[in-house]
Amino acid sequence: MDRATLATIWFLIQGVLLTGYAILDGFDLGVGILHPFVPRDDRERRIAMNAIGPIWDGNEVWLVTFGGALFAAFPEAYASVFSGFYTAFMLLLFALILRAVSLEFRGKMAGGGWRRFWDWAFFAGSALATGLFGVAVGNVILGIPLDERGNFTGTLLGQLNPYALLVGIFAIATFAMHGALFLYLKTEGELQQRLETWMWRTFGVFLVTYLLTTIFTLVLVPRTADKFARLPWAALVVVATVLAIANIPRTLYWRKPAQAFASSCATIAGLLALFGGALFPNLVTASNDPRLSLTIHSAASSPRTLGIMLIIAAIGMPFVAGYTAVIYWTFRGKVRLDPHSY
Amino acid sequence: MDVVWLSRLQFALTIMFHYIFPPLTIGLGVVMVWLEGRFLATRDSLYETAARFWTRIFAINFAIGVATGIVMEFQFGTNWAAYSRFVGDVFGSALAAEGIFAFFLESGFLAVLVFGWDRVSPRMHFIATVMVSLGSIFSAIWIVVANSWQQTPAGSHVVPMLRDGVPLLAGGQPVTRAEVVDFWAVVFNPSTVHRLIHVWLGAFIMGAFFVMSISAYYLLRRRHEEFARRSFAGALLFATVFSLAAVISGDLQAKNVYRHQPAKLAAFEGRFATGRGNLSIIGLPDEAAATVHGEVAVPGLLSFLLTGDSRATVLGLDAFRPEDRPPVVVPYVSYHVMVGLGFAFVALTLLACLLLWRRRLFTTRWLLWVFVFAVIGPAAANQLGWVAAEVGRQPWVVQPPFVRGADGEPIRDAAGFLQYDGGDGMRTADAVSPAVRANQVLASIVLFGLIYVALAALWVYVLDHKIKEGPAAAPGRPPDEGLVAAAVSVSTHADSYTDLGRGPGK
Numbered sequence: 122m123d124r125a126t127l128a129t130i131w132f133l134i135q136g137v138l139l140t141g142y143a144i145l146d147g148f149d150l151g152v153g154i155l156h157p158f159v160p161r162d163d164r165e166r167r168i169a170m171n172a173i174g175p176i177w178d179g180n181e182v183w184l185v186t187f188g189g190a191l192f193a194a195f196p197e198a199y200a201s202v203f204s205g206f207y208t209a210f211m212l213l214l215f216a217l218i219l220r221a222v223s224l225e226f227r228g229k230m231a232g233g234g235w236r237r238f239w240d241w242a243f244f245a246g247s248a249l250a251t252g253l254f255g256v257a258v259g260n261v262i263l264g265i266p267l268d269e270r271g272n273f274t275g276t277l278l279g280q281l282n283p284y285a286l287l288v289g290i291f292a293i294a295t296f297a298m299h300g301a302l303f304l305y306l307k308t309e310g311e312l313q314q315r316l317e318t319w320m321w322r323t324f325g326v327f328l329v330t331y332l333l334t335t336i337f338t339l340v341l342v343p344r345t346a347d348k349f350a351r352l353p354w355a356a357l358v359v360v361a362t363v364l365a366i367a368n369i370p371r372t373l374y375w376r377k378p379a380q381a382f383a384s385s386c387a388t389i390a391g392l393l394a395l396f397g398g399a400l401f402p403n404l405v406t407a408s409n410d411p412r413l414s415l416t417i418h419s420a421a422s423s424p425r426t427l428g429i430m431l432i433i434a435a436i437g438m439p440f441v442a443g444y445t446a447v448i449y450w451t452f453r454g455k456v457r458l459d460p461h462s463y
Numbered sequence: 464m465d466v467v468w469l470s471r472l473q474f475a476l477t478i479m480f481h482y483i484f485p486p487l488t489i490g491l492g493v494v495m496v497w498l499e500g501r502f503l504a505t506r507d508s509l510y511e512t513a514a515r516f517w518t519r520i521f522a523i524n525f526a527i528g529v530a531t532g533i534v535m536e537f538q539f540g541t542n543w544a545a546y547s548r549f550v551g552d553v554f555g556s557a558l559a560a561e562g563i564f565a566f567f568l569e570s571g572f573l574a575v576l577v578f579g580w581d582r583v584s585p586r587m588h589f590i591a592t593v594m595v596s597l598g599s600i601f602s603a604i605w606i607v608v609a610n611s612w613q614q615t616p617a618g619s620h621v622v623p624m625l626r627d628g629v630p631l632l633a634g635g636q637p638v639t640r641a642e643v644v645d646f647w648a649v650v651f652n653p654s655t656v657h658r659l660i661h662v663w664l665g666a667f668i669m670g671a672f673f674v675m676s677i678s679a680y681y682l683l684r685r686r687h688e689e690f691a692r693r694s695f696a697g698a699l700l701f702a703t704v705f706s707l708a709a710v711i712s713g714d715l716q717a718k719n720v721y722r723h724q725p726a727k728l729a730a731f732e733g734r735f736a737t738g739r740g741n742l743s744i745i746g747l748p749d750e751a752a753a754t755v756h757g758e759v760a761v762p763g764l765l766s767f768l769l770t771g772d773s774r775a776t777v778l779g780l781d782a783f784r785p786e787d788r789p790p791v792v793v794p795y796v797s798y799h800v801m802v803g804l805g806f807a808f809v810a811l812t813l814l815a816c817l818l819l820w821r822r823r824l825f826t827t828r829w830l831l832w833v834f835v836f837a838v839i840g841p842a843a844a845n846q847l848g849w850v851a852a853e854v855g856r857q858p859w860v861v862q863p864p865f866v867r868g869a870d871g872e873p874i875r876d877a878a879g880f881l882q883y884d885g886g887d888g889m890r891t892a893d894a895v896s897p898a899v900r901a902n903q904v905l906a907s908i909v910l911f912g913l914i915y916v917a918l919a920a921l922w923v924y925v926l927d928h929k930i931k932e933g934p935a936a937a938p939g940r941p942p943d944e945g946l947v948a949a950a951v952s953v954s955t956h957a958d959s960y961t962d963l964g965r966g967p968g969k
Contacts, residue, residue, distance in 0.1 A: 196551020203540025
């Protein structure tokens with residue numbers, strides 16, 4: 122395979138990894154965002170945490186693998202983005218550690234103050250991580266100033282622009298809805314009834330922020346619209362995403378929660394496909410001079426490395442898919458608290 | 464303070480804190496596989512009780528290991544962008560393999576390990592334990608491959624970077640990077656195998672001493688004695704074999720370091736001047752005076768260990784250009800303490816084996832007290848070994864090869880110094896992120912410092928709690944299933960927290 126084909130394949134693999142991460146860790150993070158609002162007592166909070174207990178760890182590996190694959194396949198983009206968003210990434214690490222630790226340690230002691238503290242830490246870590254992902258996506262859509270070597274030349278304040286913050290709020294709303302739909306599947310009784318209200322509420326917030334984000338993206342970043350005019354298949358993704366979004370209230374109304382959750386997964390996949398399509402073939406768009414943008418060609422590793430990694434991925438991915446399925450199957454159904462639970 | 468120094472400090476802080484946990488999980492993983500294997504073979508419920516107990520301990524260590532490990536992966540890009548651009552093509556394949564083959568395996572099956580006791584059959588649970596253990600062992604492979612390539616690059620070449628078919632220039636200079644030529648030569652570069660074996664042995668020793676520490680504590684407190692005796696004896700066997708193996712592996716590795724990184728070995732051994740190699744046993748190097756103060760050395764022993772000839776010449780730091788010399792104090796001290804600890808493990812485990820054979824081990828209380836605290840030894844040795852390896856490689860982040868003639872021998876420059884082919888490597892000072900400012904790094908160091916102090920306190924607190932709680936009988940089983948299991952469950956009840964949370968909580 123030639124260099125361009127390999128680079129395109131790896132762009133798609135990055136997209137698959139990021140989409141996998143957003144769908145899987147999305148509901149984990151959403152459960153964390155809803156944590157102070159939906160469950161009311163210790164037993165309900167434990168049910169919420171144990172709904173994601175056995176799987177959040179594996180879900181987060183998608184992010185780790187996305188980062189590792191970006192390093193390997195597009196080292197130039199990895200170096201530019203990670204050093205350019207230095208402070209944001211440090212805060213993200215802080216949030217992810219806080220979240221992991223609060224899940225692990227909350228159940229290790231029985232005190233009321235101990236558990237309250239970790240409940241808030243779990244919420245704060247989840248909301249901060251989600252918001253930062255959104256802010257990062259927003260900035261990537263807008264583009265960032267780069268020098269001739271691909272290094273970020275802007276300021277931290279420039280990254281906290283209103284558009285990026287809007288995408289951050291949109292991300293929180295999306296994952297909150299996704300988490301509510303997931304939690305509904307894993308719970309029963311009074312907690313599940315309360316979730317029904319929350320599914321509608323979070324969907325409402327999602328819809329408003331989705332419309333705002335779409336409008337502002339088209340107004341502020343006209344090249345996204347130009348791109349869709351040139352790529353006819355992109356129109357299909359737009360239509361499919363809108364249909365998936367519309368299917369959420371429809372299936373909620375007809376009480377088909379599994380379909381609603383599947384629609385939410387499809388919505389996230391559609392949104393990320395649009396994000397990837399708007400970006401392609403850039404990985405990092407230089408806002409100061411388009412010629413300095415890092416594309417999948419200029420940022421890629423050598424064809425030999427891309428080929429080797431493709432072989433590694435081809436060997437590894439079936440295993441990953443296989444035992445991910447086994448693990449989700451083992452922990453299927455409603456949450457039952459047992460002595461091994463958090 | 465400059466960005467390079469601060470970034471190095473942050474890397475040291477985060478990697479050293481992280482590296483408390485991987486050796487523990489690798490070592491404990493092997494212990495768990497052994498215990499569950501014994502349980503499947505004998506159906507003796509004491510083994511199951513023990514496996515469940517060590518799994519709980521394992522899970523706590525694993526959680527912090529994962530949380531602090533994500534930091535490591537991001538940090539190459541955040542703090543070392545120039546380095547990431549230079550090594551990404553080579554280094555990336557190893558990291559990608561690690562993610563796909565090791566991380567997914569570990570974190571996926573960990574769920575079954577921790578939450579699956581009552582959901583899957585004992586056989587399936589055993590398979591999950593084997594998978595988690597294999598995952599942790601695999602992860603060591605790819606990390607050591609990547610790091611070893613930095614020490615002794617092979618299978619790659621440094622070429623100008625092309626952008627749209629023309630060489631990329633920055634400030635008028637062509638930009639270069641390392642690219643893979645032969646993947647398997649990268650994987651099996653000259654130092655991989657030696658270093659990997661040493662890292663594994665270090666982890667196994669760590670796991671065994673950890674088990675012995677907790678078991679010795681139980682024996683001294685006269686709690687869970689049958690459990691503690693079996694755990695201790697099994698771990699002692701592992702620790703003895705691996706401690707002896709580590710001495711042999713260390714000797715082979717030192718020879719290999721001298722062959723490929725003679726400046727590093729000179730720093731380890733405090734050899735400032737080229738000449739007959741005396742083995743420095745103790746002392747304090749002084750770089751300014753180019754001497755080791757208060758040194759006790761065995762004449763010719765270093766020459767003998769490295770070459771088999773006690774009169775052979777060993778290269779000292781004076782064979783290298785001043786700007787190419789590593790610092791000496793830190794590598795010398797950390798290397799010597801590590802080697803000293805290694806011999807102490809051999810002495811301690813052999814003594815304990817002797818007493819076990821004489822059936823006096825479990826009544827020799829002073830020795831049990833030594834074992835309670837001896838776990839600090841392997842933890843320190845694992846850290847110090849890495850400190851020596853990484854500081855000894857300075858001033859390079861990727862060490863270049865020597866300039867060699869047609870006969871393969873290094874060519875010396877006009878002043879008689881060995882010359883590195885600097886363009887094929889990278890200096891640490893050139894490796895940091897140009898986009899990052901010193902105050903940003905300082906802020907993140909403070910942030911990590913605070914989180915890690917809190918994490919460490921939490922870890923000790925929860926671990927202490929779990930150890931006091933002890934290996935309670937497997938939940939859901941009638942206490943009369945076996946005499947031993949019954950005894951264990953009765954003996955734990957008085958001082959456990961089971962009554963606090965065993966109903967709905969924990």
